[in-house]
Amino acid sequence: MRHVSLIRKRGAEEAPARAAEAAAALLRKMGVQVTEGRVAPGCEAVVVFGGDGTLLHVAARAHELGVPILGVNMGGLGFLTEIPLEEMAAALEALVRGECEVEDRMVLVARVESGGGEAARFRALNEAVVAKGPVERMITLDTWAGGDFLTTYRGDGLILATPTGSTAYNLSAGGPLVHPEIEALVLTPICPFALSARPILVPGGLEVTVGLARPEEGVSLVVDGQVRRTFAPGDRLRVTKASRPLGLVRSPLRDYFTILREKLGWAKGPGE
Known part of the structure; x- marks a missing residue:
């Protein structure tokens, strides 16, 4: 992967800005071109720092370009931005190597x-x-x-x-x-x-x-x-x-039902 767009939650919050800066530095260190603040033509993936609202704000543009979205959760529930901040570096490295799991979502x-x-x-x-x-x-x-x-x-x-x-x-x-x-x-x-x-x-x-x-x-x-x-x-x-889906990068550490239990406060499973 050679080109990634980074989008952070708008407003005065510092945490998304710091996370985006760290991600940009890591990606550039791996030789990846980084565009910040917009979904650029020619990018191969979009990384979002914020909540589900931030991801939804760029979803239509990413779908238009046919590129997947990796959401780093800096907001509230985070059903869509399911990568926690502590897993960001590993997720970005897997994204660049082409080893991440991308799930198709109906649009x-x-x-x-x-x-x-x-x-x-x-x-x-x-x-x-x-x-x-x-x-x-x-x-x-x-x-x-x-x-x-x-x-x-x-x-x-x-x-x-x-x-x-x-x-x-x-x-x-x-x-x-x-x-x-x-x-x-x-x-x-x-x-x-x-x-x-x-x-x-x-x-x-x-x-x-x-x-x-x-x-x-x-x-x-x-x-x-x-x-x-x-x-x-x-x-x-x-x-x-739509004729084609939108790709969302999945966390390898949690499945759909685990996310439901975590976000909706359901009873925990065995060993949790």
Whole structure:
């Protein structure tokens, strides 16, 4: 590996900056070109220092370039940035030698159609959300899966999550945990006005379409935690699986279920 981009958590925190400086020095010592502060064209991997939000901020760009992300956890839970600081040097050395384990993660393509044509397109590693505005009023969303009408949701919105995103907003809204090797799309209504409106998994190969069933104001499309655009009457959101996944570098010292136990505070396993 000859070129790596380093991205650290934005703000005045010193710890991510010091970790990024140490990583840059180590990589340059190994003869690797380092670009700091942006995902540079021609880089072969991205190393992120921060929490999951920092990683999500660069995920779309990394996916566009087809390069994997190694996340060093300097934030909170760290489901995605799973490499602890004390393992950083070993992980970087394995990355440069091509010996690290890279896990493919499903990515969504969210397209907004408006006025008869495509108005916007986004990539989502975690989720795309159609959410109501600050007005205390429910929204009504018609939903189709694979061209077939699914249901009409009434509530605060709808989450369309990947298996990776199942541990994020989806989990807080009562959605299921989904193993990242399962290619499925999770539809989880937000505070639905019906006890029968439950989360549902659909095959990842299906296109899911969402539209407002009636005129509403202040509705937004939020992709990976960032407000992207207003979702207006007549708009259609079409969500599909991207043609290729995004690679995330895994820690060799912990598996998916260990991470769940650690992050969610589940009962420890034998010998832990």
